[in-house]
Amino acid sequence: MKLSMSSEMGIHAVWYLAHKEFSAPVQASILSNAIGASETYLTKVLHKLADAGVLRSKKGKLGGFSLGRSPEDISLADIVSACEAEEPLYSCQRESRLCTGDLAVCPICISLGRARELLFTELAKTRVSDLVEFGWRVPEGP
DSSP states (O other): OOOOHHHHHHHHHHHHHHHHTOSSOBOHHHHHHHHTOOHHHHHHHHHHHHHTTSEEEEOSTTOEEEESSOGGGOBHHHHHHHHHTTSOSOOOOTTTTTOOOOTTTOHHHHHHHHHHHHHHHHHTTOBHHHHHHHTOOOOSOO
16 A cells, blocks of 8 residues: 555655744745645645644745644644545445446445554554654754
8 A cells, every 4th residue: 555645745744843842933935945845736735734724824925834733743644644634545446347336335345444544543643743752863854
């Protein structure tokens, strides 16, 4: 299983904001340079995180992004859920395979549904504050 690049960018952007403890919103261009991501792509990810309440966004010349909650109150599950909301873990092609079974009893769909629940249960155990305490090297920046 592989999470999307959106999740990776989201995790690193939130971690960077938490680690640096900015007093004002940070522009997407600064975040993209700090974590080595495309500004255009990262901006989309940041807006997803803001829509989910993980981040706050502020428009305007002095605008940008800041944490929506304290690092102790943001889990990896929060970030990944916001970034992967549109991507299913498994995309069943039952129509092309002539499957007429009920998804509620399909052993593949049931098993992968349980796997998704376990994934998010495990991700919920790690907080952004844990990432800050880990001691990753912080990229140079403001």
